[in-house]
Amino acid sequence: MQEIFDRISQSYASGRLIYQTCPACGGSQTFARPFCVTCLRPDPVWQEASGGIVVACTTMRRAPTPGWKTRLPYAIALVDLTRGPRVMALADRVLRSGDLAVLRPGGMHDLPFFEPTETI
Amino acid sequence: MRPAYITGVGLTSFGRHEGRDSLDLMTHAAQLALADAELERGQIDGLLTGYSTAMPHLMMATLFSEHFGLRPHYANALQLGGATGAALVMLAKLLVQSQQCKRVLVVAGENRLSNTGGRDQAIQTLAQVGHAHQEIPFGAMIPGYYALLAGQYLAQTGSTEADLAEIAVYMRRQAQAMPGAHLTDPLTVEDVLASRTIASPLRIADCCPISDGAAALVISSAPGDDTPVRIAGAGQAHRHQHISSAIDWNNFGAADAADRAFAEAGIGRESVEILGIYDSFTVTLAMLLEETGFAPRGGSGRQIAQGFHDGPDQPLNTHGGLLSYGHPGVAGGMAHLVEVTRQMKRQAGDRQTAGRARIGYVHADGGVLSAHVGLVLATDRG
Numbered sequence: 001m002q003e004i005f006d007r008i009s010q011s012y013a014s015g016r017l018i019y020q021t022c023p024a025c026g027g028s029q030t031f032a033r034p035f036c037v038t039c040l041r042p043d044p045v046w047q048e049a050s051g052g053i054v055v056a057c058t059t060m061r062r063a064p065t066p067g068w069k070t071r072l073p074y075a076i077a078l079v080d081l082t083r084g085p086r087v088m089a090l091a092d093r094v095l096r097s098g099d100l101a102v103l104r105p106g107g108m109h110d111l112p113f114f115e116p117t118e119t120i
Numbered sequence: 121m122r123p124a125y126i127t128g129v130g131l132t133s134f135g136r137h138e139g140r141d142s143l144d145l146m147t148h149a150a151q152l153a154l155a156d157a158e159l160e161r162g163q164i165d166g167l168l169t170g171y172s173t174a175m176p177h178l179m180m181a182t183l184f185s186e187h188f189g190l191r192p193h194y195a196n197a198l199q200l201g202g203a204t205g206a207a208l209v210m211l212a213k214l215l216v217q218s219q220q221c222k223r224v225l226v227v228a229g230e231n232r233l234s235n236t237g238g239r240d241q242a243i244q245t246l247a248q249v250g251h252a253h254q255e256i257p258f259g260a261m262i263p264g265y266y267a268l269l270a271g272q273y274l275a276q277t278g279s280t281e282a283d284l285a286e287i288a289v290y291m292r293r294q295a296q297a298m299p300g301a302h303l304t305d306p307l308t309v310e311d312v313l314a315s316r317t318i319a320s321p322l323r324i325a326d327c328c329p330i331s332d333g334a335a336a337l338v339i340s341s342a343p344g345d346d347t348p349v350r351i352a353g354a355g356q357a358h359r360h361q362h363i364s365s366a367i368d369w370n371n372f373g374a375a376d377a378a379d380r381a382f383a384e385a386g387i388g389r390e391s392v393e394i395l396g397i398y399d400s401f402t403v404t405l406a407m408l409l410e411e412t413g414f415a416p417r418g419g420s421g422r423q424i425a426q427g428f429h430d431g432p433d434q435p436l437n438t439h440g441g442l443l444s445y446g447h448p449g450v451a452g453g454m455a456h457l458v459e460v461t462r463q464m465k466r467q468a469g470d471r472q473t474a475g476r477a478r479i480g481y482v483h484a485d486g487g488v489l490s491a492h493v494g495l496v497l498a499t500d501r502g
Contacts, residue, residue: 008253076268078364
């Protein structure tokens with residue numbers, strides 16, 4: 001699992017958000033694992049997210065750590081990817097449930113960041 | 121199946137207990153429950169405990185057992201977040217029904233508020249229910265996870281922030297009549313809506329406080345006094361851990377757990393005369409009340425505002441819930457069980473509901489609507 005999480009952290013650092021799909025059954029999964037949770041076959045393949053529909057977006061006014069306190073207010077969204085699973089990432093505070101959103105190139109705070117878009 | 125009864129309850133005040141640690145608070149609640157059950161320590165043959173974020177320990181059950189001077193035949197400590205208390209009572213029921221034990225003490229408590237690091241440390245610890253690599257890195261924490269639920273709830277149902285505020289106001293009113301409640305200052309819908317935002321759309325008044333406190337129950341094979349409260353049914357459901365995985369809006373697991381509990385009890389929801397529903401945030405109560413079938417979808421805030429639960433038919437969280445009686449972790453969810461039991465035994469003093477309160481339903485969730493436990497309680501009083 002460490003190798004998998006290192007890969008995720010590295011992609012996060014450049015603002016990219018990756019997820020896994022299964023070449024065998026076509027399933028996709030938010031949380032990375034060395035197997036497909038739908039069919040249990042090994043070696044799902046990596047895909048890169050681009051955008052999707054906002055499920056919900058919250059603006060944080062209280063932070064969990066001193067590090068995050070310096071970034072207040074910041075927003076977090078859940079997004080249903082157009083061709084993929086539901087994911088969490090930082091987001092523009094203007095986003096509302098049902099809005100279209102895409103990942104901003106380069107991200108924000110060295111993390112993936114969704115911003116509004118007209119089309120995907 | 122042999123019956124299992126709640127024969128004793130104990131509840132400390134919730135709030136600030138400066139200088140008292142988890143074992144102190146658990147001891148206090150255990151003594152209250154044993155006295156209520158009219159039992160001596162030596163008669164307890166089973167011990168079930170929760171966990172303490174203020175005193176993390178590999179063996180909380182045996183740690184407390186030694187501290188309190190018990191010699192149980194069976195001991196276990198269980199961890200299901202906010203659902204732990206109800207899950208402990210379900211396990212106690214199973215131990216009694218299987219004749220493994222005759223009298224099980226269930227106890228939990230901690231000084232979550234006054235512990236070193238206090239509220240900030242507690243918030244940081246609780247954030248860990250998020251996914252370590254794919255949620256926590258985004259600065260998410262418990263109110264944020266529930267705010268994402270609240271955002272979905274408002275968008276899906278057309279319910280309003282003012283509807284959620286009604287829930288906080290109702291709990292505060294209940295707590296004002298409850299000795300030992302953490303928060304008792306008057307609270308209006310306007311106050312809730314004017315309170316500072318923690319994670320939009322949730323404001324501070326939508327969130328339960330972090331408290332010190334403890335609770336305990338005794339579950340026995342013998343009915344005890346003349347108003348025995350039987351654990352008629354119990355059910356669980358676990359469909360996800362993290363909010364990113366909770367993709368079925370219509371089924372977080374609450375209904376499944378409730379269905380299993382009612383099926384075992386052989387009792388229908390329409391018979392329920394008192395409710396104790398987990399309310400870590402206003403939206404938690406709204407979603408649980410609706411998914412378990414005790415309010416129409418999107419309608420729980422309005423149902424509460426209209427006074428439905430103030431009447432005798434189906435009182436709800438008459439102790440003030442987590443939102444106002446307070447939340448010291450595992451004991452917070454146990455307070456609902458203590459209160460429903462007291463109401464059913466007609467031992468709720470000035471708060472005693474005018475209704476019959478013969479059938480009770482208690483529901484707790486842990487994580488982010490992740491772990492669900494439902495308990496159907498029944499008295500055979502006419």
